[in-house]
Amino acid sequence: MQNTVSSTEAKPKKKSLKARMQKFGSFLSGMVMPNIGAFIAWGLITAIFIPGGWAPNAGLATMVKPMVTFLLPLMIGYTGGEIIAGHRGGVVGAIATMGVIVGTSTPMFIGAMIMGPLGGWLIKKWDDAVQPHIRQGFEMLVNNFAAGILGMILAILGFFIMGPIVAAASAIMGAGVNYIISVHLLPLANIFIEPAKILFLNNAINQGILTPLGLEAASHAGKSILFLLEPDPGPGLGVLLAFSIFGKGTAKASAPSAAIIHFFGGIHEIYFPYVLMKPALFLAVIAGGVTGTTVFSVMNVGLKATPSPGSIFTLLAMSPKSVSNFIGLILGVTLAAAASFIVSAIILRRDKTPDTDAASLEDATAQMSAMKSGDSSEASSENIENARDVVANYDNVKKIIFACDAGMGSSAMGASLLRDKVKKAGIDMSVTNTAINNLKDEPGLLVVTQDELADRAAQKAPNAMRIAVDNFLSSPKYDSIVLNLKARDQMDSSAAEPKPAPAAKSTPSGALDNIDFAKISEIDFLRDDDKVGTATMATSLMKDRVKKNSKAATVKSLGINDIEDDENRLVIVTPEAAKNLKTRYTNIQVFSTKDLLNSPDYDKMVSELK
Incomplete structure (x- = not known):
């Protein structure tokens, strides 16, 4: 699957069963996730002010029942209708939800998830059929009465039937859940929950299924174990700790920071790629989930409301x-993390797969940079004769949106990371995040999403440019996006100027006159695709020359994405790589030579350094 899809390549595809499940699950969670703040507020009020709470207060405790009976279901019903038909659908959905609320004595979270979308769908169908035929001047009258009458009918049906x-x-x-808990079989649910989480059904399971059931249980018992089945950070923490000790290459290097983000920040999606790279680790997270839920069940542990994000705090x-x-x-x-860690450690220790990562994190980053031409579309290939081809797919990009299942958590962090890179590169570009259900096919849109959600992104925004990544928090494709946008802006500004400023000062082999050695503080050897080893060796030889001549300049071997566009840098490249360098940088000084190891000009170059 291509990670970047231009508008001309977009083709309708039949949705897979997995895509349909994700879409339905996202729709359910989409009614809850925007209202999580209200659920947390209710949970905190309950935990603090009810009798037996942290600070009992009879007056404030009277808010608990109206909130769980009326406020929360109405918010779910409104959101469900709004997803289908905007604000108008939300109004009808809320009216319809009121019927099921008043018609029973049970908190109607599931009823709200039915009546809200139903109200939105019906008013949308009505508007599609009737609005084109409304006489001018009667639009407001007909629309308002239609919404009111339809809402009334649905509320009555909800009261008596639904x-x-x-x-x-x-x-x-x-009763079924209580029976499962009473016979201590609830931990078996994690056999299904843990793998489903990693397949990006985590929000659908937690917010769409467990949260409504848990809220109804908590409204009677004061707490529910169902709030802990999916958000438990123990299984993911165990996997990441095992990678920190027994992992290899970049996975080992990145695991400690991922563990901190996962456990304290509550962004569980960060450990999913670690499990997916070694599918045997599904056994580890299942072991952790079953262990944790067993402890919670035996010790009668529960929470007042759903924890979101799933942070230990x-x-x-x-x-x-x-x-x-x-x-x-x-x-x-703790025991969930321990069980997951033990199983993960056994799997990683027994893994005899050769370490294909480079010897260091820097080398791994260089490898990823060299492979970017295979990870991106043809239009962003690094072997370019025509500079316009570098940014062909980026010409019309005006905004970037990260789309994930719920529009929170990992996509927010991914958007923050890219926004920072875009800002540092001096690019004026909006970078935001949203739930994939709210994604719209806007002109000039670049959508970044996870591999698992690529099909749904194509359905929601078929004409947008799309890039799929395996991990929002550590994708090398972000650098490729920034570089291509920067190249596009530089080329556009060059085309607008009658006399553009000189580009990077490139010199043919043997010519050093155009280099301002007084400004040079660093010499960089560019690691070309097939000359990584040569550049590394040339760097070592140049370091010896600089040291013997007592010069102050530093010498490094860098990938093309790691170079800073600074006139204090002298970049040494092959003539082939110099072509690509010119399309990306304007301030660096460039020296091209066919012999990276022993150019005849190196001795004179070093002598000219300050």
């Missing part, structure tokens, strides 16, 4: 005021 049906279904599901904040609950919570997370 409410009792959902209440009965909820009672059956609740959020889990502790959502815990009831109970010493035994805190102990069980910490013990469950």
Whole structure:
């Protein structure tokens, strides 16, 4: 699959079962995720102000029941309708939800997830059929009465029919969950939950299924173990700790920082690529999940509300005021991490796969840079004769959107990372994030999404330029995006100037007159695609020359993406690589030579250095 898709390449494809499941799960979670703040507020009010809470207050505690009975279901119903038909759909969805709320005594989260989208869908169908035929001047009258009448009808149906049906279904599901808990079989759910998380169904499972069931249970019992089945950070932490000790190459080098982001930041998506690179590690996260849930079940651990993000801090904040609950919570997370770590360590220690990474993180980064021409579309290949081909797909890009399942968490961090790179490169470009369900096919759009969600991104934005990455938090493709945007801007500005400023000062072999040695503080050998070893050796030889001549300049071997566009840099390249360098940088000084190891001009070059 190509990671970059231009508008001319976009073709409709039949959706796979997995894509349909992700779409449905994302729709369910999309009704809950935008309202997570309200759920957390309710959980905190419950934990603090009810009798037995941290600071009991009879007056403030009266907010607990109205919030869980009315506010939260209405917000879900409104959001579900809004997803289908905008604000108008949200209004009808909220009215319809009110019917199921009043028609039962059970908190109607599942009922809201049905009536909200139903109201939005029906008003959308009505508007599509009727609005084109409304006489001019009567639009507001017809639209408002249509929404009001339809909402009233749905509220009545919800009161008499849907409410009792959902209440009965909820009672059956609740009884089933309670039975599973009573016979201590709940840990078996993690056999399915942990692999599904890593296939990017985590938000669908937690926000779409477990959260509504957990909220109904918590409204009666004061807490629910269902809030811990998916957000437990223990299984992922164990995998990342094992990679930190027994991993190889870049995976080992990046695992410690990933563990911090995962455990304390609550961004679970960061450990998914580590498991996917070695599928046997599915056994590790399953072992961790089953272990953690077993401890939670035996010690009767639960939370007041759903923790989002799944950080250890959020889990502790959502815990009831109970010493035994805190102990069980910490013990469950710890043992989950330990079980996952042990299984991961065994798998990684027994792994005899040769280490294909370079000897250091710097070499690995260079390898990725050299491979970028294979990771991107043909239009961003690094072997370029016509400089315009470098940025052909970037000509119309006006904004960048990161799209993930929920539009929070990993996509927000990925957008933040690229936004920082874009800003440092001096590029004026909007970089934001959103849920993939909210993605729109806008002109001038570059969509960055995970590999698993690439098909859905193609369906939502078929005419946008699209780039798929395996990990939002550490993709080398971000540098490629920045460099191509920078090259595009430089070429556009050059075309607008009648006399453009001189580009990087390139000199033919044997000519040093155009180099301003008084400014040179660093010499960089460019690691060309097939000359990584040669550049490394040439760097070593040049370091010896500089040292013997007591010069102050530093000497490095760098990939093309790592060079700073600074006139204090003298970059030594082959004539072939110099062509590509000119399209990307304007301030560096360039010396091209066919012999990187022993150019006859090196001695004179070193003598001219300050």
